[in-house]
Amino acid sequence: MQYYVVSRLAQSFISLIGLVILVFFMIRMTGNPADLYLPDDVSAAARQAFIELHRLDDPIILQFGRFIGDLVHLDLGTSIRQGRSAAVIVLEAYPTSLALAAISMSIALVLAILLGVWAAVRPTGVVDRTISVLSLAGASAPNFWVALTLISIFAVGLQLVPTSGIGGWDHWILPVAVLVLRPLGLLSQVVREAVIRSLSAPYIRTARSKGAPDRSILYVHALRNASLPILTMAGNQAVAFINGSVVIETIFGFPGVGKLIIDAIVQRDFAVVQAAVIITATVIFLLNIVIDLLYALLDPRIRHS
Amino acid sequence: MSSTDHPLGTPPDEAETLLTARRPAYLHFLVRDPFALASAIWLLLIVLFATLGPLLLGDAATDMNLRARNLPLGSIENSWLGILGYDPLGRSVLARCIVATQTTIGIAAAAALAALTIGTIVGLYAGYTGGRTGRVIMQLSDIVQSFPSLLLALFVLYMLEPQPLNIVLVLAFGQIPIYLRVARAEVLELRERLFVDAARVLGAKPRQILARHIGPLVLPVVINIVTIDFALIMLSESSLSFLGLGVQSPSITWGVLVAQGREYLQSAWWISFFPGLMIMLTTLSINLLANWLRRVRDPRERWRFDRARHTGRRR
Numbered sequence: 001m002q003y004y005v006v007s008r009l010a011q012s013f014i015s016l017i018g019l020v021i022l023v024f025f026m027i028r029m030t031g032n033p034a035d036l037y038l039p040d041d042v043s044a045a046a047r048q049a050f051i052e053l054h055r056l057d058d059p060i061i062l063q064f065g066r067f068i069g070d071l072v073h074l075d076l077g078t079s080i081r082q083g084r085s086a087a088v089i090v091l092e093a094y095p096t097s098l099a100l101a102a103i104s105m106s107i108a109l110v111l112a113i114l115l116g117v118w119a120a121v122r123p124t125g126v127v128d129r130t131i132s133v134l135s136l137a138g139a140s141a142p143n144f145w146v147a148l149t150l151i152s153i154f155a156v157g158l159q160l161v162p163t164s165g166i167g168g169w170d171h172w173i174l175p176v177a178v179l180v181l182r183p184l185g186l187l188s189q190v191v192r193e194a195v196i197r198s199l200s201a202p203y204i205r206t207a208r209s210k211g212a213p214d215r216s217i218l219y220v221h222a223l224r225n226a227s228l229p230i231l232t233m234a235g236n237q238a239v240a241f242i243n244g245s246v247v248i249e250t251i252f253g254f255p256g257v258g259k260l261i262i263d264a265i266v267q268r269d270f271a272v273v274q275a276a277v278i279i280t281a282t283v284i285f286l287l288n289i290v291i292d293l294l295y296a297l298l299d300p301r302i303r304h305s
Numbered sequence: 306m307s308s309t310d311h312p313l314g315t316p317p318d319e320a321e322t323l324l325t326a327r328r329p330a331y332l333h334f335l336v337r338d339p340f341a342l343a344s345a346i347w348l349l350l351i352v353l354f355a356t357l358g359p360l361l362l363g364d365a366a367t368d369m370n371l372r373a374r375n376l377p378l379g380s381i382e383n384s385w386l387g388i389l390g391y392d393p394l395g396r397s398v399l400a401r402c403i404v405a406t407q408t409t410i411g412i413a414a415a416a417a418l419a420a421l422t423i424g425t426i427v428g429l430y431a432g433y434t435g436g437r438t439g440r441v442i443m444q445l446s447d448i449v450q451s452f453p454s455l456l457l458a459l460f461v462l463y464m465l466e467p468q469p470l471n472i473v474l475v476l477a478f479g480q481i482p483i484y485l486r487v488a489r490a491e492v493l494e495l496r497e498r499l500f501v502d503a504a505r506v507l508g509a510k511p512r513q514i515l516a517r518h519i520g521p522l523v524l525p526v527v528i529n530i531v532t533i534d535f536a537l538i539m540l541s542e543s544s545l546s547f548l549g550l551g552v553q554s555p556s557i558t559w560g561v562l563v564a565q566g567r568e569y570l571q572s573a574w575w576i577s578f579f580p581g582l583m584i585m586l587t588t589l590s591i592n593l594l595a596n597w598l599r600r601v602r603d604p605r606e607r608w609r610f611d612r613a614r615h616t617g618r619r620r
Contacts, residue, residue: 011447014444015447015448136589136593137589140540140585140589141588142540142563142584142585144543144581145578145580148563148567148577149578152578242456243456243541247547250548261456273460280452280456281451284452
């Protein structure tokens with residue numbers, strides 16, 4: 001168990017370091033940072049001053065050393081738009097995104113388990129086919145389009161909820177509804193498959209013959225064994241959430257990290273983009289650790305190996 | 306007596322149905338499944354749009370008619386192309402949706418093919434050689450996979466120009482790990498087989514073994530994945546286009562069209578609704594058809610179709 005956790009930790013950590021190196025060199029490969037940081041109409045003297053200030057003429061190995069040195073001191077550079085630490089700006093945006101992700105993911109997970117188990121009770125029945133097609137449709141719809149459609153129906157047409165911005169709880173309804181859709185579609189399929197597979201296992205027959213009620217067979221016996229593939233998919237979807245939040249936060253004007261990244265890209269605020277990428281990678285790194293620990297918790301084969 | 310005639314102990318007609326059932330009659334099964342049939346028809350339409358669309362409607366998609374600005378659905382006084390309404394420059398929404406098919410499908414197909422080729426070749430190599438190189442390759446693929454693909458694409462396209470080639474490469478890059486992983490897993494299993502040993506003993510070089518003996522067996526597995534992956538790539542491309550980092554005007558994809566209609570959501574919802582619907586229907590059709598194909602090919606599932614054919618008989 002300890003060996004498993006430690007080795008997974010080491011692996012994810014190597015991945016994290018790899019990504020940081022990748023980010024550093026990708027920036028350098030695309031040209032002089034002076035061109036990225038400074039506006040196009042800057043004078044040659046100012047440009048030279050900038051290069052000297054940041055010692056961009058140094059050998060790449062020295063620059064890399066400084067980059068890592070700054071990173072160790074948690075210094076991710078300064079935003080040229082706001083003149084503040086880029087790391088602070090990114091960290092300020094994170095709570096909104098995390099709340100959005102946590103709420104959507106919990107709703108998606110609960111609904112997916114209910115729908116998936118319902119569909120698995122009678123495979124290829126009417127309920128199953130309906131849920132299958134609907135969940136596929138949910139996973140197939142482009143989220144920005146769903147968002148725009150919901151806005152034009154519920155915000156513009158019926159005027160039930162605000163179109164965008166942040167404020168009361170009603171601002172959260174549409175973004176959460178859109179973000180739930182894709183994980184719900186994918187997860188309910190996984191739940192269905194996993195429950196169907198575990199329903200044919202001998203231990204289910206045992207449970208049935210000892211007289212366990214149907215509901216507890218489905219939700220306790222079968223679902224428990226189906227929890228590993230569900231966890232895998234939920235983990236993947238949690239990472240994919242960052243993709244979704246970029247689009248959804250932009251449309252709904254949510255001050256989260258997704259909108260921050262897009263704004264920083266449009267404003268060419270390079271330090272913020274870089275900080276957001278590195279901090280996001282760290283968040284994913286932590287998330288992977290949690291998922292690995294959950295694996296070990298759920299699967300005795302991993303725990304005792 | 307019958308057991309000597311038929312060693313399997315089954316009457317001749319049953320044995321015959323068993324034999325014919327081995328090769329699925331795809332068309333027959335397709336007609337039986339309304340969802341799969343509708344998906345197949347829609348995808349055929351999409352292929353038609355992609356090949357002939359720009360040729361037939363290229364002009365109609367760019368012709369501006371300021372008197373037709375933002376005309377709603379069903380404005381067919383001038384031409385049938387107005388059935389889905391007009392955009393703010395008086396261009397037909399239907400024509401633009403159809404013409405955009407070529408670029409949308411083209412970019413997604415190119416990216417899927419690139420990811421398939423690179424991922425499979427690297428995966429074959431990593432699986433066959435194993436050792437340290439194999440481990441490093443897997444570690445690199447882990448890094449790529451553990452990072453949100455859209456963020457990576459935004460990051461790269463922000464620094465490079467959003468040209469079609471860059472978009473294809475960026476979209477492909479995020480999908481390579483999927484093929485790499487699958488190809489590697491297949492090779493790990495296949496390389497222990499007898500025919501590979503035989504080839505090795507006969508003096509075949511690793512490259513020959515991979516290309517001639519293992520590759521052909523891995524190919525169907527990765528081709529199975531590419532259908533679903535194509536749909537995923539199309540979704541990513543549309544998100545990129547929507548955010549303004551996809552193809553640049555005058556080229557149009559469905560994602561670009563949705564983005565263009567965003568400003569007119571309050572007055573003319575049809576401008577962004579229909580291109581988005583095209584994306585969804587196409588992705589959904591691909592998924593439904595892939596699911597159907599898996600069921601038809603899987604002998605454990607096929608009995609469901611068979612039972613529909615010979616009503617009342619149970620297997």
